[in-house]
Amino acid sequence: MNQSTYDTSLKPAHRAANSKLSPSQASTPISTPEAVLEAWHISKRFGELQALDDVSIRLRSGSVHALLGENGAGKSTLVKCIMGYYQPDSGQMTLAGKEHLMQNPRAATRDGIGMVYQHFTLIDNMTVAENIVVARPDLPFAVDWTKEATAIQAKMEHMPFQLDCQRKVSGLATGEKQKLEIVKQLLLDTKVLILDEPTSVLTPVEADEVLGEIRKLAVEQGLSVLMITHKFREVMHYADEVTVLRKGKLVGSVNVADTCPEALAEMMMGTRLEIRPQPRVEITGAKPAKLSLHQVSVENDQGLLAVNGIDLCVGEREILGIAGVSGNGQAELVAALSGQRSLAGGAIRVDGEQYVPTRKQIAKHRVYCLPEEPLRNACVPELSLALNLSLRNYDSPETAWFRKIMRFGVIRRRVKKLIERFNIKTTGPNEPIGSLSGGNVQRAVLARELSEEVNVLVVANPCFGLDFKAVRAIRNQIMEARNKGAAVLLISEDLDEIMELSDRFLVISKGKILHESRPLEADIIEIGQAMAGQGQTMSSAKPTEECAAWQSA
Amino acid sequence: MTDQRKFNYRTLSSDEPDNLFGGAMPKALEAVLITAGALLISVLLVAVFFLSAGHQPVEVFHTIYRGAFGSWFSWQNTLVRAAPLLLTALCTAIPARAGLIVIGGEGAVVLGGLCAAVTGFQFLGAPPLLAMTAMLVSGCIAGGLWIGLSGFLRHYRGVNETISSLLLNYIAIAVLSFLVFGILRDPATLNKPSTHSIGAGNMLGTLGESSVHWGFGFGILFCVLLWFLCKRMTFGYELALVGGNPRAARLAGIPVGRVILVSCLLGGAAAGLAGAIEVVAVHGRANASLAAGYGYAGILVAFLARHNPLAIVPFAILLGGIQASGGLLQRAHDLPDATVAVIQGLIFLVILASEMMYGKLRFPRLMPFRSNTTLKAT
Numbered sequence: 011m012n013q014s015t016y017d018t019s020l021k022p023a024h025r026a027a028n029s030k031l032s033p034s035q036a037s038t039p040i041s042t043p044e045a046v047l048e049a050w051h052i053s054k055r056f057g058e059l060q061a062l063d064d065v066s067i068r069l070r071s072g073s074v075h076a077l078l079g080e081n082g083a084g085k086s087t088l089v090k091c092i093m094g095y096y097q098p099d100s101g102q103m104t105l106a107g108k109e110h111l112m113q114n115p116r117a118a119t120r121d122g123i124g125m126v127y128q129h130f131t132l133i134d135n136m137t138v139a140e141n142i143v144v145a146r147p148d149l150p151f152a153v154d155w156t157k158e159a160t161a162i163q164a165k166m167e168h169m170p171f172q173l174d175c176q177r178k179v180s181g182l183a184t185g186e187k188q189k190l191e192i193v194k195q196l197l198l199d200t201k202v203l204i205l206d207e208p209t210s211v212l213t214p215v216e217a218d219e220v221l222g223e224i225r226k227l228a229v230e231q232g233l234s235v236l237m238i239t240h241k242f243r244e245v246m247h248y249a250d251e252v253t254v255l256r257k258g259k260l261v262g263s264v265n266v267a268d269t270c271p272e273a274l275a276e277m278m279m280g281t282r283l284e285i286r287p288q289p290r291v292e293i294t295g296a297k298p299a300k301l302s303l304h305q306v307s308v309e310n311d312q313g314l315l316a317v318n319g320i321d322l323c324v325g326e327r328e329i330l331g332i333a334g335v336s337g338n339g340q341a342e343l344v345a346a347l348s349g350q351r352s353l354a355g356g357a358i359r360v361d362g363e364q365y366v367p368t369r370k371q372i373a374k375h376r377v378y379c380l381p382e383e384p385l386r387n388a389c390v391p392e393l394s395l396a397l398n399l400s401l402r403n404y405d406s407p408e409t410a411w412f413r414k415i416m417r418f419g420v421i422r423r424r425v426k427k428l429i430e431r432f433n434i435k436t437t438g439p440n441e442p443i444g445s446l447s448g449g450n451v452q453r454a455v456l457a458r459e460l461s462e463e464v465n466v467l468v469v470a471n472p473c474f475g476l477d478f479k480a481v482r483a484i485r486n487q488i489m490e491a492r493n494k495g496a497a498v499l500l501i502s503e504d505l506d507e508i509m510e511l512s513d514r515f516l517v518i519s520k521g522k523i524l525h526e527s528r529p530l531e532a533d534i535i536e537i538g539q540a541m542a543g544q545g546q547t548m549s550s551a552k553p554t555e556e557c558a559a560w561q562s563a
Numbered sequence: 564m565t566d567q568r569k570f571n572y573r574t575l576s577s578d579e580p581d582n583l584f585g586g587a588m589p590k591a592l593e594a595v596l597i598t599a600g601a602l603l604i605s606v607l608l609v610a611v612f613f614l615s616a617g618h619q620p621v622e623v624f625h626t627i628y629r630g631a632f633g634s635w636f637s638w639q640n641t642l643v644r645a646a647p648l649l650l651t652a653l654c655t656a657i658p659a660r661a662g663l664i665v666i667g668g669e670g671a672v673v674l675g676g677l678c679a680a681v682t683g684f685q686f687l688g689a690p691p692l693l694a695m696t697a698m699l700v701s702g703c704i705a706g707g708l709w710i711g712l713s714g715f716l717r718h719y720r721g722v723n724e725t726i727s728s729l730l731l732n733y734i735a736i737a738v739l740s741f742l743v744f745g746i747l748r749d750p751a752t753l754n755k756p757s758t759h760s761i762g763a764g765n766m767l768g769t770l771g772e773s774s775v776h777w778g779f780g781f782g783i784l785f786c787v788l789l790w791f792l793c794k795r796m797t798f799g800y801e802l803a804l805v806g807g808n809p810r811a812a813r814l815a816g817i818p819v820g821r822v823i824l825v826s827c828l829l830g831g832a833a834a835g836l837a838g839a840i841e842v843v844a845v846h847g848r849a850n851a852s853l854a855a856g857y858g859y860a861g862i863l864v865a866f867l868a869r870h871n872p873l874a875i876v877p878f879a880i881l882l883g884g885i886q887a888s889g890g891l892l893q894r895a896h897d898l899p900d901a902t903v904a905v906i907q908g909l910i911f912l913v914i915l916a917s918e919m920m921y922g923k924l925r926f927p928r929l930m931p932f933r934s935n936t937t938l939k940a941t
Contacts, residue, residue, distance in 0.1 A: 350813045369816030379814060388814050390807030397800065401815045405797045414796055442590075 045104075046071040046234045047123070047202050052091055052101035054084075061087040062098070065260045067253050069202065072232040074225055076239055076249035076266075080278055080336070080503055082474065084258040085238045089204050092236075093125050094118045105202070119147055124200030126191045128207045132179045138190060139163075139175035145194045162197070169193050170223040185216030192224070196233075205237045209244060210337065221248040240278075240335050242271040242542045254278055275538030278335075279505045290513075291327065291493045299323050299362075300497035301377070301466045306356035307521075308342040315354060316342040318521035324466070324497040329488070331512030332501045335541055339521035340501045341382070344470045347499070348379040350387070360466055369405075376465035378402065380472055384455040391444025395436055396425040398443040399458045424461075432457035433483065449480035456487055467491055470501045485511060505537070519543040593924055594869055601917035605910040612905060618896055626895050630888025637887060642775045643845075645883030647672065649782030650837035651861025652879055653789055654710060656870040657830040658724070660793055661823050662806035667713055667728025668834040669858025670735030671706035675835025676842040677739050678705035680849035681747065683761025683842070694765040699781075699839045706835015707828040709735065714827030718820040724827075736854050743850055757850035767844035778840035783876060785833055790872035792829075802826055834858060860886070863911045882907070 047069040054062040062084045069075045079085045091098045094114045103110045105121055112118075118125075132141050139159045143149070163175050171189040179187065188208060195203055205224070209217035225248050227233040239245060245252050246266060254261040254277040261277045302323040310316035317339040324330040334340060345351035347358065349367030358365045360375040367377065381387040389398050397404075400421050405413045409420050425439045434453050436446055443451060452472065459467065469488060473481040488511060492498045502508050508515050509529045517525035517540035525540035527533065610620035631641050651668040658665040679698040686694035713731060716722035742758075749759040767777045793799035804812040805822045812819050837857060842849050864882050868874035889903040 348814045349816055350810055367816055368818070372816040381814070386808075387810050390804055390811055393803060393807055397803070400800070401804070401811065404800050410797055414798075416795060416797055416800060 044070045045107075047092070047103070047105055047236070049088070049092060049103045050101055052088060052098045052103075054087055054091060054096060054098045060258050062091070063258045064101075065255065065258070067236075067260075067263065069234050069236050070251070071234050072228055073250040074228050074235045074237060074248055076237050076245040076252040077255065078240060078242075078245060078252055078274060078278060079255035080240065082257075083255040083278075085255055086206065087258075088255070089125065089206065089236065089238060092118070093123065093204065116147060119198065122199060122201035123204065124195035124198055124202070125204040126188075126195060126206065126208060128210055130187050130191060132187055132190060134178075134180040136179060137175065138173050138177055138179065138182075141179055141190065142175075142194050142197055145198065147198075165197060166193070169196060170227055183216075185212050185220060188212060188216070188220055189223075192220070196227075200233075202234045202236065205235065207238050207240075209239070209241065217244070224248065240337070242274055245274065246271060271542035271544065272535055272538045275541045276534060279534070279538065279541075290489060298326050300326055300360060301499060302359045304357045304359065306343075306346065306358060307354040308339070308346040308351055309354045310339075310342050316521050317346065319356065320518075320521070320523055322499075322516060322523065324499050326497055327492055327495055328514065329492050329498040329500050329512045331508035331515030332499065332518050333505055333508045333515055333537065333541070334503070334518035336503045338519050340470065340503075340518060342521075343518075344379070344381050344468060344501055347377070347468045348381055348387075350381075372402075373406075376462060377468070378459035378462070378464050378466070379468040380452075380456055380459050380470065381468075382471040382474060385444065385448075385451050388455050389443050389451065392442050394440045395429075395434075395443050395446070395454060396422055396439035399425045399428055399439075399454060399461070402458055402462055428454075428457045428461055432487070449476045452476060452480065452484060456484060460487060460491055463494075464491055464496045467496050467498045468501070469498065471503060472500075473502075473504065473507060517541055593921065596924065597917050597920050598867065598869070598914070600920075601913045602910070604917075605906075605913040608909045608913065609906050612909070616898065618898070623892070623896055623898070626891055627885065627888040630891035631884025637884075637891075639774045640887040641880060641884040642773075642779050643883075644886045645879045646776065646778040646782050647837040647841060647857040648861050648864050648879040648882055649779070649786055649875060650833045650840070651858050652864035652868065652875045653785060653861075653872060654706075654830040654834035654858070655862045655865035656868065656872060656875060657789060657793070657802075657833070658710070658714065658823075658826045659865065659870040660799070660802040660806050661826040662809070663714065663717065663823065663826070664725045665710060665713060665728045665827065665830060666725055666862050667710050667731050667831075667858070668837075668861045669854060669856070670728070670732035671709045671831045671834035672838035672841070672858050673732075673735045673739050673853045674709050675702035675706040675838030676846075676853040677742065677758070677838070677849045678702055678835070679839035679842045680758040680761060683765060684759045686765065687762050689765075691765050694761070695767060695843060698761065698765070698843050699836060702835045702839025702842075703832040704835065706838065707832035710831025710834065711824060711828040714824045718823045732858065739849065739853065740851065747849075749848065752848070752850070755850050755852075757846075757848040760848050761843065763847065765843070766847055767840065776840070776844035778837075778844045781836065781840060782879070785836070786872045786875050789829065789833070793872055798822075798825075834861070837861075860907060863907055863914070866911070866914050 045068050048067070050066045052062050052065045053060075065084065065088055067075075067077070067088070077085050077088065087096065090096045091101075091112055092103060094112045094117055097112060103112055105123070110117075110121060133144065136144070139155075139162050142162055143153060143155075143158050159175055166172060166175065171186075171193055173182075173186065173190055173193060179190065182190065192203070192205075192208075203224075208220060208224075212220065221244060224233075224235055224237075228235055228250075237244075237249065249266050251263060252266055252269070252274065253263040254274065256278060303320050305319045305321060306317060307315050307319055308317040320339075320343070322330065322332075332340065332343075342351060346353055347367070349372070360371075360377055363375075365371055365375060365377065372378075379388070385391055388401075396418075400409065403409055404416060404421075407413060408417075409424070410416050422439050428434070429436060429439065432453050434446070434457065435450050436454075443454060446454065456472070467488070472484050472488065476484070485507070488498060488500070492513075498511075500508065500511055509532065512529060514526070514528050515532075516523045517537055519540060520543055524543070525536055527536070606624075610624075613620040613623045630637055632638060651672060654668040654671055655665055679702040682701040683694060683698045686697055689697075709731060710728065713722075713724045713728040716727050717724040743756050747758045748756050769776050770780060793802060801812065801817050801822050804815060804817060805819050809819050812822070838853055841853055841857075846852060860882055864875055864878045867878040867882075885906055886903055889900065892898045892902055893900060
């Protein structure tokens with residue numbers, strides 16, 4: 011690595027904040043009486059990827075402990091190790107002072123560890139009582155339903171959430187379903203409750219109610235809760251302690267009382283911003299705008315505004331990064347730009363013309379897109395690589411006679427060239443794309459999107475879960491597209507990636523743009539504040555200097 | 564194991580993993596093997612059924628063969644029955660390529676036939692070619708719109724297309740009965756209420772000297788044309804995208820709703836044509852015998868052919884043969900009329916169950932040491 015690596019956070023104010031977050035001596039785990047669950051030096055590797063690297067965590071009895079980190083930081087892997095779904099490569103765990111082997115989920119349930127998953131594990135067409143009974147590990151051959159129902163009803167009196175046992179789950183609201191999941195665990199005599207992003211499916215009001223009750227359970231009944239989240243607000247309001255993971259490593263554990271969202275954001279992202287800008291063709295002066303969004307709003311699956319009136323503008327030969335914690339509207343924004351979701355309001359303009367992603371306009375304006383999870387979002391897994399790589403140009407005059415009859419010979423030759431140029435590892439153009447490895451799917455989709463001359467490129471988390479070599483190759487391709495003149499919108503949860511690639515970047519939070527800066531002028535504290543949702547919404551009328559030329563034109 | 568090395572020259576010569584020795588199968592071969600296996604298993608199950616009915620299975624199978632393909636006479640019988648199956652199978656197969664399971668062929672047949680008969684009555688004195696064209700086209704339109712309604716409901720209103728097309732079958736049959744017993748009834752038809760005759764002069768002829776009518780030719784033509792559309796044209800590619808992953812189709816800018824609607828219109832038009840041909844070539848008028856189960860047998864043919872329009876041809880002939888042998892089975896073995904339905908049902912069950920075998924079939928490793936690892940080692 012010959013590029014410079016330097017610390018951008020040398021300001022005194024920041025130093026002071028830093029001293030607050032001294033990691034709680036993770037290296038010297040001492041089993042303390044109040045610790046109900048301790049995991050020491052857990053490491054787990056999946057193939058090339060070191061998912062967890064020597065992570066230790068201590069959960070005190072009767073407390074709510076938040077586990078904070080970006081996507082892919084290793085939060086889920088850690089709790090899955092604790093639950094026994096994965097066996098860690100190294101590390102131990104104690105439960106109430108005694109060693110607990112992380113063998114299988116049943117052992118965890120038996121010892122009083124319960125987990126509520128991010129997605130519901132309820133049976134929709136059964137009643138509340140039936141769902142509770144079915145969850146029991148020691149289900150008898152014949153169930154005496156009336157007896158069970160009265161027993162559950164009796165126990166329900168002491169529960170924080172009151173649910174009518176006779177109601178069908180399909181009739182419950184989302185918040186009630188989440189409550190049922192929690193009640194289900196409590197009725198199993200759970201002492202340690204693990205929640206995996208419990209509020210991701212809830213509205214803010216429901217989330218507050220559920221978390222408030224969880225907190226009460228911890229304080230009043232001594233329940234110990236380990237809660238995965240990436241929402242700072244929930245950590246600050248409902249947790250006693252917080253452990254932050256980053257890229258599989260333990261950053262530190264702190265008392266919530268001693269910290270603030272900015273400090274947490276900084277722990278999540280890293281105190282040192284490593285800026286290694288890629289070599290790029292620098293251009294000066296105003297860049298003509300290629301892609302611009304005007305008050306764009308997009309709804310999510312629940313019909314709520316996930317993107318709320320965004321204005322932005324990407325110029326020629328520019329990579330505009332959009333940073334932010336996942337789930338703040340990025341996925342919906344990409345879906346709207348790629349044509350997978352319609353706009354709830356506002357307009358997209360490309361080259362100054364109104365743009366609606368129909369096939370004609372995509373081809374005319376050459377707006378291409380590499381969404382995240384390309385196998386799910388941009389490919390037909392069971393179709394061959396050749397056909398998947400023809401998505402953009404199957405009806406061009408070269409690949410189809412009269413734009414109607416496909417010329418498979420031409421397509422195969424073209425795809426073979428792409429395979430070579432983008433170094434896709436495959437048995438040949440006829441291999442179904444679903445059987446390629448993740449990195450190769452990513453490369454293949456990028457090859458497809460860049461095979462035509464690209465004018466506007468939208469890229470979302472292009473390097474998520476890939477190994478070092480694949481990351482290099484893909485970032486080089488993106489930079490090359492930019493250098494050739496494309497406007498690139500790079501949406502990424504990886505701040506390092508934004509810093510490395512972008513010419514200019516924005517921070518998105520709750521569907522709004524809160525911060526704009528350039529990598530070399532980046533201020534980690536301001537970024538952290540914006541990511542935590544604190545800051546002024548960027549004035550919608552304010553034209554960026556790059557777009558000034560276009561605005562006046 | 565020194566002789567391992569002897570075989571390595573094979574793997575050395577190619578960068579591609581040696582598919583023939585342990586590995587995933589090519590898709591086409593997989594489909595052929597699984598379908599053949601499923602047919603074999605259904606033959607065994609049918610044999611058990613014959614045994615339970617007190618018959619020697621080998622003899623009964625021989626009778627089926629004689630009734631279906633044993634002579635020129637039975638061949639003609641078979642092809643006449645295969646003609647509508649070719650077209651009704653397309654009604655399931657084309658929407659299936661866009662990811663829809665449409666089972667409304669029966670309704671489209673009935674309405675296609677009804678419309679053809681009504682049109683034929685209007686063209687009584689017209690030149691035969693004009694009258695025939697008008698009848699067949701009106702059948703296509705009626706069937707297309709009927710199944711198109713299912714596609715429309717699916718895409719724009721979120722109604723499950725399998726349910727809606729099934730229920731539309733009943734509605735179509737009820738509409739036919741209502742009209743045939745009512746305002747469209749030819750008073751001369753006493754035992755079997757029917758519409759007015761389209762006139763003997765406007766009936767579709769037979770192929771050469773045989774009793775096989777031109778409908779069979781239309782069926783083959785449609786299968787070939789739609790095969791070309793699905794496998795060689797850009798629309799077929801769009802169908803595959805929409806059926807495989809609608810998100811990817813939207814990313815490509817393909818209007819998903821329109822593709823779904825067009826696939827239903829095409830499939831419905833094929834089934835409507837089947838109904839029109841039944842009227843124009845066989846019955847000469849529309850009546851309850853239009854709902855003879857061709858639409859349902861077509862579903863089985865489409866699944867056997869894995870929704871490949873060209874593969875529909877042999878399977879439609881096979882099913883036509885089984886249906887044609889029904890009469891002989893009755894006469895020779897005293898088996899009930901429902902035997903044919905039992906055979907079809909068993910085949911359908913086994914074919915549906917065989918779907919789970921896809922992707923699980925692998926070539927046996929004839930020589931365990933010939934694998935990709937040796938390629939890397941050398």
